[in-house]
Amino acid sequence: MPKLDFEAVEELQAVGFSSEQGKALVRIIANMQTAQLATKADLAGLRTELVETREVLRGEIVAVRTEMRSELGELRSEMAALELRLTEKMSAMFTKVIIWLVGAVIASVSLMAAIGQLKK
Numbered sequence: 001m002p003k004l005d006f007e008a009v010e011e012l013q014a015v016g017f018s019s020e021q022g023k024a025l026v027r028i029i030a031n032m033q034t035a036q037l038a039t040k041a042d043l044a045g046l047r048t049e050l051v052e053t054r055e056v057l058r059g060e061i062v063a064v065r066t067e068m069r070s071e072l073g074e075l076r077s078e079m080a081a082l083e084l085r086l087t088e089k090m091s092a093m094f095t096k097v098i099i100w101l102v103g104a105v106i107a108s109v110s111l112m113a114a115i116g117q118l119k120k
Helices: 006-014 019-035 040-119
Strands: none
Touching: 006 019
């Protein structure tokens, strides 16, 4: 039971409350305030909930980290495959350019030979 605030009871008596009415009102207000306070059991329960929540979050973080590593591995594999395809395409294009250049050189030499033959 909360301790009565005698000053509050005296103030209530000064405005016309009886001693019993003043005490009852102060008791009611004190009980209402006390009901709002957390008990040690409340705090212990909260602490337990926080520990449980922390463990759940740790588990979720580990799961997300594992998933991200897996996805990163897949991305690396995809990038390696793309790099291989790009290298193959560039190699094919390089081969075509070399063939075109060789053809252009042969055509130029042939043209120069033909011009040389015409000049004779």
